Amino acid sequence: MHLVLANYFPVLVFLAIALGIGGAMVGGSMLVARQMPYAEKVSAYECGFEAFGDARRRFDVRFYLVAILFIIFDLEVAFLFPWAISLGRIGLFGFFSMLAFLGVLTVGFIYEWCKGALEWE
Amino acid sequence: MMNWAAASPEIFLAVAGMAILLFGVLLKKENAALCTMLVLGAFAATFVMVMQTVPQTAYSSLFVTDAFASYAKLLILAGGALTMVLSLDYNERQGIGRFEFPVLMLFSTVGMMTMASAANLMTLYMGLELMSLSIYVLAAFAREELRSAEAGLKYFVLSALASGLLLYGISLTYGFAGTMDFAKLPDAVTGVDGVSTGLMVGIAFVIAGLAFKLSAVPFHMWTPDVYEGAPTPVTAFMSTAPKVAPFVVLLRVLIGPFGHVSVQWQPIIEVVSIASMLLGSFAAIGQTNIKRLMAYSSIGHMGYALVGLAPGTESGVRGVLIYLLTYVAMSAGAFACVIAMRRQGKSVERISDLAGLAKTDLPLASLLTLFMFSMAGVPPFAGFFGKLYVFLAAVQSGLWLLAIVGILTSVVACYYYIRIIKVMFFDAPAPAFDTRSASVSFVAIASGMFTLLFVLALGPFTGAAEAAARVLFG
Numbered sequence: 001m002h003l004v005l006a007n008y009f010p011v012l013v014f015l016a017i018a019l020g021i022g023g024a025m026v027g028g029s030m031l032v033a034r035q036m037p038y039a040e041k042v043s044a045y046e047c048g049f050e051a052f053g054d055a056r057r058r059f060d061v062r063f064y065l066v067a068i069l070f071i072i073f074d075l076e077v078a079f080l081f082p083w084a085i086s087l088g089r090i091g092l093f094g095f096f097s098m099l100a101f102l103g104v105l106t107v108g109f110i111y112e113w114c115k116g117a118l119e120w121e
Numbered sequence: 122m123m124n125w126a127a128a129s130p131e132i133f134l135a136v137a138g139m140a141i142l143l144f145g146v147l148l149k150k151e152n153a154a155l156c157t158m159l160v161l162g163a164f165a166a167t168f169v170m171v172m173q174t175v176p177q178t179a180y181s182s183l184f185v186t187d188a189f190a191s192y193a194k195l196l197i198l199a200g201g202a203l204t205m206v207l208s209l210d211y212n213e214r215q216g217i218g219r220f221e222f223p224v225l226m227l228f229s230t231v232g233m234m235t236m237a238s239a240a241n242l243m244t245l246y247m248g249l250e251l252m253s254l255s256i257y258v259l260a261a262f263a264r265e266e267l268r269s270a271e272a273g274l275k276y277f278v279l280s281a282l283a284s285g286l287l288l289y290g291i292s293l294t295y296g297f298a299g300t301m302d303f304a305k306l307p308d309a310v311t312g313v314d315g316v317s318t319g320l321m322v323g324i325a326f327v328i329a330g331l332a333f334k335l336s337a338v339p340f341h342m343w344t345p346d347v348y349e350g351a352p353t354p355v356t357a358f359m360s361t362a363p364k365v366a367p368f369v370v371l372l373r374v375l376i377g378p379f380g381h382v383s384v385q386w387q388p389i390i391e392v393v394s395i396a397s398m399l400l401g402s403f404a405a406i407g408q409t410n411i412k413r414l415m416a417y418s419s420i421g422h423m424g425y426a427l428v429g430l431a432p433g434t435e436s437g438v439r440g441v442l443i444y445l446l447t448y449v450a451m452s453a454g455a456f457a458c459v460i461a462m463r464r465q466g467k468s469v470e471r472i473s474d475l476a477g478l479a480k481t482d483l484p485l486a487s488l489l490t491l492f493m494f495s496m497a498g499v500p501p502f503a504g505f506f507g508k509l510y511v512f513l514a515a516v517q518s519g520l521w522l523l524a525i526v527g528i529l530t531s532v533v534a535c536y537y538y539i540r541i542i543k544v545m546f547f548d549a550p551a552p553a554f555d556t557r558s559a560s561v562s563f564v565a566i567a568s569g570m571f572t573l574l575f576v577l578a579l580g581p582f583t584g585a586a587e588a589a590a591r592v593l594f595g
Contacts, residue, residue: 107139114146 065117076105127179127186130170130194131234137163138227145220156220157209160227164202171195171234176592178240182302185240192442192589193237193369196449200361201230203453203564208354210558211460215468217263217352225262226358229255233366242291242301242327245370249287249334252363253280259358260351272350279343280333287330293323306378316382324379328389331374334367335423336416338396348416353468356412357456360419361449368423368445372430372438376593383433390431395526397424402533411459411470414537415452418496421534422448428527429511432518438590439583440510446582447495447503447575454568455492461485461557461565472541477550485554486545488569495572497538498531503575510583 044052083090083098090097112118141163145156171194176187205226212218232251239245257280261273295301297320298309310316333340348356375386401421408414426448429440462469478486495502508531515524575582 104139107143111142111146114149 062120069112069117072105072108076102124177124179127174127177127184128235128238130167130174131231131238133170134163134167134227134234135231137166138224138231141227142221142224145224151218153212153218153220153222154209157205157223160223161202161205163227164198164205164230167234168195168198171198178304182304183241183244184235184238185303186238187592189369189373189589189592190238192585193365194234196365196446197230197233197237197362200365200449200453201226201233201358203449203568204354204358204361204456206560206564207357207453207457207460208352209560211352211354211468211561214463214466215263215352219262222259222262225255225259229259229358230362233362236366236370239370239373240303242294242303242374245374246284246288246291249367249370250284252366253284253334256355256359256363259355260347262355263352268350269352272347275350276343276347283330283333283340286326286333290323290326290328290330293319293326297323303373303378307381310379310382316385321382321385324382324386325389327374328371328386328393331367331371332393335364335371336420337393337423337427338400338420339393341397341400341420344420345413345416348419349410349412349470353412353456353460353470356415357453357460360415360452360456364419364423365445365449368426368441372441373593375430376433376438380433380593387431387433390427391520391523394424394427394431394523397421397427398526398530399424402530402537405534405537408537409472411462411472411475411541414472414541415455415459418534418538419452421530422496424530425508425511425527428515428520428523431520431523432514434514434518435587435590435594436517437511437514438593439586440507440512440514442586442589443510443583444507446586447507447572450568450571450575451492451495451504454488454565454572455496457561457565457568458485458489458492461554461561463555463557464552466555472544473548474551475541475545476548478545478554480550481553485557485565488565489545490542491569491572493538493541497535499535501576503572506575506579 079101080098083094087095138160141156141159144159145152171191174186174191176185178185205223208222208226212222229252232248232253232255235248236245236252237248239248257273257277259273260276261270263269291301294306297317298306300306300309310320329340333343336344348359351359375383375390379386397420401417401419401424405414405417405421408417422444426441426444429437429444431437459470460468462474464474475486475489478489491502495504498505498508508527512524512527515521515527
């Protein structure tokens with residue numbers, strides 16, 4: 001039991017350091033810097049959208065396209081990490097399987113590029 | 122050592138599809154017809170490759186190439202190619218001639234070929250999704266048309282639900298049997314204490330998921346709307362190859378890994394079959410739109426084909442394989458005639474538009490008559506032999522009820538098939554149709570020849586179906 005807990009000690013140290021650095025940064029700027037708050041400055045910033053509000057507001061449909069394209073390459077990265085870690089064990093077969101997958105994705109990427117899906121206007 | 126060559130037809134077709142996609146997008150000008158030709162060339166090459174495959178199991182027994190898979194693949198490729206030819210002229214006249222159309226059909230075909238070769242429930246699901254995803258897009262291909270968009274969305278939502286059911290069934294099967302390999306499932310199914318309830322529920326869900334793709338009752342709701350709304354070549358496509366692939370998978374799964382417990386799934390298949398035959402024949406009577414009529418007709422045909430699966434015997438499977446072969450030919454031909462129904466540059470699809478066709482266009486009327494007689498099961502056309510073999514198998518196994526319901530509903534179905542013939546030959550003529558292109562005539566005549574002359578080549582086709590069926594019982 002104690003051995004298991006001891007394994008988690010680095011996490012505790014990490015937490016303490018993170019809290020310490022974060023607290024020092026926020027607290028330090030509160031104590032030392034001049035404070036001039038106004039509406040724009042204190043509002044939350046999230047990718048250009050209001051963070052809290054009605055879900056039924058309008059937004060440009062092109063965000064949707066960007067989101068879909070993003071998901072594909074996000075998933076690709078999710079596949080790449082376990083592949084990179086276990087590369088020593090899966091051998092050439094595993095290596096070329098992933099290359100084939102990346103090749104298919106590249107074909108899709110070229111298609112969407114030529115179709116103008118990446119152009120905003 | 123991994124045997125790479127086992128899936129070479131599928132790999133070739135997929136790579137060719139990606140190459141054609143790049144070619145089409147980089148060429149930058151109107152090139153739908155050229156890309157369709159390239160895809161047809163790829164199909165022909167794949168056809169030859171499938172004919173030369175040797176029976177083997179590959180990729181850690183995920184994939185199997187045997188006579189059964191080859192028979193199905195050749196049928197899928199032929200069905201896909203016929204409907205692809207139909208799309209050539211239709212898409213151009215409807216203003217939806219874009220090169221993505223043949224490429225999507227090609228990817229759908231790759232998925233179906235993978236299904237035919239599946240030796241593991243995961244391979245099955247992968248193939249099924251590749252097939253379906255392409256068809257969702259194809260159904261909504263005429264995106265400026267409300268009905269087409271509606272058809273695509275409807276098919277997508279309902280089909281996603283069916284895929285969920287299928288996956289649930291697969292996960293239950295895996296949970297209770299501990300394996301997804303078709304080769305290992307029989308041992309798990311016939312364990313020491315019989316079949317567990319969970320496994321039975323799993324099998325039922327797998328059947329439900331596949332029955333949806335077959336549009337068998339009670340999973341048929343989407344069929345009439347999607348058939349009516351989708352562009353006609355897509356409807357023709359959906360009623361040929363994508364019916365064959367789920368059916369052969371159903372045969373392989375139920376006869377192979379679950380063959381020992383046929384007592385358990387037989388009632389399900391019987392009920393689905395009887396319900397499909399009844400609905401297919403009675404609901405079609407009141408239809409005025411020919412595409413909707415064909416939808417109900419295809420529901421009925423799937424019911425008849427399921428009659429051959431219910432006994433779970435070798436002669437039954439042979440009957441189903443012959444049925445599917447004749448059905449693909451009749452369907453492609455009938456839809457070629459539907460595509461030929463154009464007046465002043467507009468596609469018409471009411472049955473009353475066919476009035477007096479025999480006086481304005483006798484060849485087209487004769488071909489459609491041929492297909493309608495064949496679908497009704499009138500000898501000596503191809504459709505008769507499909508029905509004959511499945512009913513024969515049912516009677517041999519003592520499933521009299523199925524055979525009797527089948528024959529009675531065939532009589533009812535005769536009414537609406539022959540009504541079309543009556544409209545064409547005895548009603549006052551409507552204005553003539555536009556001249557049809559050579560490609561549409563080609564498909565109609567080729568399918569017509571096959572339907573008419575099938576009786577002469579009965580031996581070779583029956584032999585091939587028998588060899589394919591024997592694999593499942595070997």
